[in-house]
Structure formats: C-alpha cells, structure tokens
Amino acid sequence: MFDKDKMLQLCNDWSKNTLMETLEIEYIDAGEDFLTAKMPVNPRVHQPMGLLHGGASVALAESVGSAASIMFVNPEKSEVRGIEISANHLKAKRDGMVYATAKIVHKGRSIHLWExxxxxxxxxxxxxxxxxxxxxPRKER
Structure with missing residues (x-):
C-alpha cells in the first residue's frame, strides 16, 4: 500500500547535504504514479540575466523523476540512475516558485520513463x- 507521508519524508530526508538542499527543493505531494516538488526562483538559481537557469530546471526535473522511481523499487535492493534527460525551456521565470511533477510514462523492470x-x-x-x-541491483558500500 502506498504511503504518501512516508514517501515525502524519505525524499526530503535524502535531500539533506545534497544539491537538492542547495537548490531548496522540497517534495510536497505524491501519489501512486506521480511525485511533486517545489523550488524557489531567486538569485541562487538565476543565470547572469536574472532568469531561472535552465540547468536548475533540469536539476529539479532529474531530482523529482529519480526520486519518483524509488516508489516502484525496494531501495534496499535496487538503485536508480538517470541515464538520459531532455528539456524544453518554454517560459522565462525571474522569481517566485516553480513546481515539478513527475508522472510515469513507462514502468519496466529495468527502465522507467518519466515526463x-x-x-x-x-x-x-x-x-x-x-x-x-x-x-x-544495489551494490554493497
């Protein structure tokens, strides 16, 4: 049975001392086939012209999509690795908040595809x- 609160707590705990914490990404909603996070848009994530950096958007997207794959695997037995990402930047953003929602497109045993x-x-x-x-498969550390 899917436990939304447990999933959000796990994702937010894993973000400590990582790029996600640096970018102030916070996981805020989850369901059986989606995960949502938010990230503030401020000078920390701007490019030189004062706009949201495309790389920050991609970091947000990969963070949410990779964390979402954890919903479908046993993290004690499996690890998730992002192997390809593409992004279309459609609108400029100077300040405020952005929200990223990952929804599963394909859920295979060894490959997950997210939008x-x-x-x-x-x-x-x-x-x-x-x-x-x-x-x-998770390797011993």
Missing amino acids: IRITDENDSLVCLCKLTNMIL
Whole structure:
C-alpha cells in the first residue's frame, strides 16, 4: 500500500547535504504514479540575466523523476540512475516558485520513463522534461 507521508519524508530526508538542499527543493505531494516538488526562483538559481537557469530546471526535473522511481523499487535492493534527460525551456521565470511533477510514462523492470512538467504559481508551463532511469541491483558500500 502506498504511503504518501512516508514517501515525502524519505525524499526530503535524502535531500539533506545534497544539491537538492542547495537548490531548496522540497517534495510536497505524491501519489501512486506521480511525485511533486517545489523550488524557489531567486538569485541562487538565476543565470547572469536574472532568469531561472535552465540547468536548475533540469536539476529539479532529474531530482523529482529519480526520486519518483524509488516508489516502484525496494531501495534496499535496487538503485536508480538517470541515464538520459531532455528539456524544453518554454517560459522565462525571474522569481517566485516553480513546481515539478513527475508522472510515469513507462514502468519496466529495468527502465522507467518519466515526463516532468515544471510549472509556475499560475500553472503555466515553464519547462517540459523527459527522464529515463535505469534500475540497477544495489551494490554493497
């Protein structure tokens, strides 16, 4: 049975001392086939012209899509690796908040394909991404 609160807590705990914490990404909603996070748009994620950096959008998308794959695997037995990501940057954003929602397109045993929509506070599409994750057996560390 899917436990939304447990999933969100797990994702937010894993973000400590990582790029996700640096970018202030916070996981805020989850369901059986989606995961949503938010990220503030401020100078920390700007490019030199004062706009949301495309790389920050891609980092947000990959973070959400990779974390979402954890919903379908046993993290004690499997690891998730992003192997391909593409992004279409559709709207400039200077400040406020962006929200990324990853929805599963294909859920195989070894490959997951996600569509990640990044929107603003008005639900306007800022960036559309596609992420492919490979599911690998967990190695001893």
